[in-house]
Amino acid sequence: MYTKISEYNSVIKNSQIDKNDFDFAISVIKSLQNELESYTEKGSGSFLAAIYDENRNIIAKCANTVVNDNCSNSHAEINVIKAAEQKLNTYDLSAYNLSIYITAEPCMMCLGAILWSGIKNVYYGVPSEYVEEITGYDEGFKQNWIKEFSKRGIRVYGNIEPELGKSVLKKYINDGKKIYKPKR
C-alpha cells in the first residue's frame, strides 16, 4: 500500500514511526471504521478497538457496549484490554509488545486503562476535539497525555484517516443512535 506524504505529516505522534507500521495502522483503522456500523446496528456504541501483537496477529477486537451492558465503563478500549488479558491469561501485557488501534482518541478513563495494561503502542483515528464536536460526548480532561505516555515508553500515533472516522461518527448521529452520558 502506498502512503501519501501528507497523510504521514498530519499524524499526531510522540515518536518516529516506521513506514510499514504506519501503512499497517492505516489499514487497521480503515477496516475498524468500515466495520463499526455492523456493531452499532446491534446496539453497540460508536467506537471500536482492536489489539494486535508484534507479528500483526489480532488478539482481540471489541466495540463500546455501554448501553448493552448497562455499564458506563464498557468503552471499546476497556473491553478489548479485558479480552486480551483474559486470552493471554495475564494482567500485564507488557511482555507481548502489543498495539491498540482505536477508531477515535481514547477518553480520560481509557487513557488510564491503557497505561495500566502494559500496551506499548497506541494508534487512533479521530481526535477528541472532533469527537466532542460531532457527538456531544465529554472526553474528559487529558492535558499533555501524549507526552506523559512518551515518558512511560508508550508510543502514540493519532489522527489516522480522520475524515473517514468523522464521517462514521456523523452517520451514527444522523441515524439517531444513542449518545450515552450522564446528565449534567
Ligand SMILES: [Zn+2]
Ligand atoms: Zn473511553
